[in-house]
Amino acid sequence: MKKILIVLLGSLLILGGCFQMNEKTEEEKEQEGTTPVQDYVGQGFSFVDGDKSAERVKKHEEEIKQEAINYMKTTYKTDVKVNNVVPARNAAVVMVECEEPIQFHTSVIVSLVLNKDDVGSARSDEGEVEKAIVGGLYAKAYKEEFEHLDAFAEKIAKEYDLLGMREEAIDKTASVGYAEKYYFIAIAASYYPNVYNAYIENPAIPVDELRNLFLKDDPSNEKMAIAMNFFAKEESLPKKELVNNLASEILQESRLPKGTYETTVYKNLIVNRVGLPDGESIDAKDIIK
Structure with a gap:
């Protein structure tokens, strides 16, 4: 009887693992995987705990973009365009590009106000x-x-x-x-x-x-x-x-x-x-x- 029970438990664990795998979204699969460099265009790019703030980031995406643009203009006297907005832990990481008067790519972090449905301030990692x-x-x-x-x-x-x-x-x-x-x-x-x-x-x-x-x-x-x-x-x-x-x-x-x-x-x-x-x-x- 014990042998049968062990086999059944083992089967349930295997099936449970299969069910969890089947429940993964395409986005989760992309994040976990790899892509040949010739086919990679940013799919699955993510930050820690981004899934927890994804809904808020999507809702406030335009405000977040503008906050990043304003930050670059005010702090660095530089105009940029937004190429990507990526949810992160209680924030969004905004991938920006400057085309004139010089060219470069960098990122700006825009916070989300805790316990409020609102966008906070922008900052950047030191020296970036x-x-x-x-x-x-x-x-x-x-x-x-x-x-x-x-x-x-x-x-x-x-x-x-x-x-x-x-x-x-x-x-x-x-x-x-x-x-x-x-x-x-x-x-x-x-x-x-x-x-x-x-x-x-x-x-x-x-x-x-x-x-x-x-x-x-x-x-x-x-x-x-x-x-x-x-x-x-x-x-x-x-x-x-x-x-x-x-x-x-x-x-x-x-x-x-x-x-x-x-x-x-x-x-x-x-x-x-x-x-x-x-x-x-x-x-x-x-x-x-």
Whole structure:
């Protein structure tokens, strides 16, 4: 009798697990899963306890968007557009993009007032918007060099049969600052106080002045990092030799923006809920140009 009871309990537990799996929504499945980088456009992107505030965020979405836009304009003298509003714990994370006078992606956190059906104030994580601004200013100061980097990155991606992030994914999930398909600028704004302060005083600061200020804050360009990120077309990683060859081509290429280049090749999959690569990667030695 005990054996029969144990078997029955085991069967019920298995069935219970199946019922729970069947009850999961498509959104929950997306959040738990992965997607090939070529198909990832932000599906399932989420934050902790976002499900608990999703209804309120949806109800107040327009107010939340405007709060984020106002925050960027008031605090950083910068106009942005909203690409995504993502529910979070007692808040919404608003993914925003600046297109003029500089380009960058960042995020703003808009709180929800506890025990009230109302939207609170906006804020940003320390240093996040500042680094996005400085990255955008560097791309503006060296526009031709970055245009050459775009073309060069596209060329070597095709040469080695590699992929990059889709624009839709960057818009909906990225808050790293200046980001393109195959790279982003990875810096701390605290390294460039003269550059940042000059922008806050005058967002229309001329390119020549920007270049002088970057040289003043970082004469050898050693603090400027450009992360080159590529993805394999398959789930398996390419050989280390391929990544080293990529790094060698970057080293030999002229007319690229100055800085330290960090070259990485990831597997093909993106983790939906965080919008970041899944699994292992191969890194090349950093290159200073």
